[in-house]
Amino acid sequence: MKKEIIGMSIEQEYQSLRNELIQNKRHVFERPMLTVVALFAATRFIAEKYLPFLPLVAIILLIFNLWFTATIIRSLARIAAYIQVFLEPGKEHNWIGWETYLRLQRKWINKNSKEKRDKILKKQMDEYAIPETLLYYQPLYYFHIVFILISMGFSFALAFKNLDTTSIISLIITGVVIIYFFIQNSKFKPFNIISLIEEYKVICEEVLKDNNIHCHY
Numbered sequence: 001m002k003k004e005i006i007g008m009s010i011e012q013e014y015q016s017l018r019n020e021l022i023q024n025k026r027h028v029f030e031r032p033m034l035t036v037v038a039l040f041a042a043t044r045f046i047a048e049k050y051l052p053f054l055p056l057v058a059i060i061l062l063i064f065n066l067w068f069t070a071t072i073i074r075s076l077a078r079i080a081a082y083i084q085v086f087l088e089p090g091k092e093h094n095w096i097g098w099e100t101y102l103r104l105q106r107k108w109i110n111k112n113s114k115e116k117r118d119k120i121l122k123k124q125m126d127e128y129a130i131p132e133t134l135l136y137y138q139p140l141y142y143f144h145i146v147f148i149l150i151s152m153g154f155s156f157a158l159a160f161k162n163l164d165t166t167s168i169i170s171l172i173i174t175g176v177v178i179i180y181f182f183i184q185n186s187k188f189k190p191f192n193i194i195s196l197i198e199e200y201k202v203i204c205e206e207v208l209k210d211n212n213i214h215c216h217y
Contacts, residue, residue, distance in 0.1 A: 081200035
């Protein structure tokens with residue numbers, strides 16, 4: 001008899017999560033390209049007096065898109081780890097359901113300090129299983145960085161060319177945004193992203209232990 005939770009079988013949940021993986025993968029690749037194409041198109045239609053603000057808008061959009069991409073990949077990594085621990089053949093006895101797992105994961109994270117979580121991850125994570133890249137995140141990361149720097153250069157060029165108040169104000173604001181971004185940049189660095197599947201796999205296993213759910217490996 002197939003195990004079911006509120007009418008959903010393991011197979012149905014597996015297929016649902018696989019579909020979510022496929023949809024999110026499309027977003028990871030499509031959004032950066034659409035953003036850059038839209039920005040290039042804007043240079044042809046925007047009024048000249050607003051042109052000094054275009055690099056600032058471009059940088060904000062690129063930073064937001066990089067954050068969005070990292071968030072999507074975190075979600076994909078969480079799903080991949082859940083599938084490995086709960087849904088793959090031989091792991092059916094661990095199954096508790098995706099939404100229930102997310103609730104238990106939140107409880108585990110809130111109960112354990114960041115220092116304690118980091119110690120657990122460092123001790124239990126299999127570094128040999130970390131992939132060289134995750135959904136091509138590394139080239140996507142540098143794609144964003146390159147266009148952010150190009151936009152910054154464009155802002156400098158406009159400021160020194162025009163030497164007007166609008167261009168200088170735009171350059172100052174752009175500089176502040178860039179500085180803030182690079183201060184926060186560690187959250188987006190490729191190594192901190194590509195290890196996510198293994199990190200979430202450890203968290204899955206800790207959730208099982210914390211809730212006395214029998215676990216076989």
